[in-house]
Amino acid sequence: MAHSSGPSLDNVIPADFMHKRSGVRYRIYRDSGRVWLSFERKGENPIHGQRELLYYIGSGRRGLTYLFVEDGFVFESPINWYGDRQLWDMTPAYQDASEIPLNLPAHTSCLHCHVSGMKPPVNGTENRYEMPLLTHSGVSCERCHGPGAGHMKGAAIVNPAKLPPDRRDAICMQCHMEGRVSIERAGKHIYDFRPGDSLSNYIHC
Ligand code: HEC
Numbered sequence: 001m002a003h004s005s006g007p008s009l010d011n012v013i014p015a016d017f018m019h020k021r022s023g024v025r026y027r028i029y030r031d032s033g034r035v036w037l038s039f040e041r042k043g044e045n046p047i048h049g050q051r052e053l054l055y056y057i058g059s060g061r062r063g064l065t066y067l068f069v070e071d072g073f074v075f076e077s078p079i080n081w082y083g084d085r086q087l088w089d090m091t092p093a094y095q096d097a098s099e100i101p102l103n104l105p106a107h108t109s110c111l112h113c114h115v116s117g118m119k120p121p122v123n124g125t126e127n128r129y130e131m132p133l134l135t136h137s138g139v140s141c142e143r144c145h146g147p148g149a150g151h152m153k154g155a156a157i158v159n160p161a162k163l164p165p166d167r168r169d170a171i172c173m174q175c176h177m178e179g180r181v182s183i184e185r186a187g188k189h190i191y192d193f194r195p196g197d198s199l200s201n202y203i204h205c
Pocket residue numbers: 057058059060061062063064065076083109110111112113114174175176177182183184185186187189190193199203204205
């Protein structure tokens with residue numbers, strides 16, 4: 001779980017794929033010590049551009065996506081890595097896109113299970129954050145062991161395995177919840193999500 005998020009350079013899965021419907025070729029690559037998403041369409045409505053990818057979400061075992069930032073607003077990459085199929089494809093929400101969707105906001109509700117120590121979005125926005133967005137990678141010790149302050153003073157840390165079952169399970173259930181999509185059907189949430197819908201209808205909790 002320490003690898004559930006982090007700086008994009010720590011987890012680069014190169015992409016070079018053509019989305020047939022929109023005729024857009026997407027690439028993800030490393031250049032000059034940074035990670036980039038580029039998009040390019042030739043022909044009648046040519047368009048091209050690139051975005052720097054700052055963070056990854058998902059270790060890649062089952063799936064992975066990247067985040068980029070524009071004017072402090074954080075967005076998800078329009079393409080996802082699908083670990084089960086070992087390929088890049090459009091983000092579930094954008095399978096039928098005919099343009100280049102660069103406006104999928106990265107909500108707190110989406111990030112809080114994958115990231116620790118996140119700041120809330122800037123007042124009045126849903127996806128504008130102070131940078132750096134991630135103060136450390138992945139899920140931190142404290143999400144399962146409680147605040148470290150007592151430990152620093154020599155107190156024993158909370159050992160989840162020694163808690164009563166309901167308190168123990170509550171720790172994991174912060175992020176691994178039973179619900180519309182159980183954790184056995186891992187990753188299903190990201191296949192179901194459509195833009196404009198409330199995330200809570202889709203995520204596996
Ligand atoms: C309630 C907590 C929770 C929320 C909210 C959540 N996820 Fe997840 N996500 C998980 C857990 C736990 C896993 C790993 C176990 C699983 O696959 O069910 C996971 C797996 C993933 C993976 C695959 C990672 C891998 O390789 O194992 C990706 C990618 C992902 N989530 C992205 C997202 C995105 C994007 C959002 C927002 C739309 C989101 N998640 C919202 C908890 C959450």
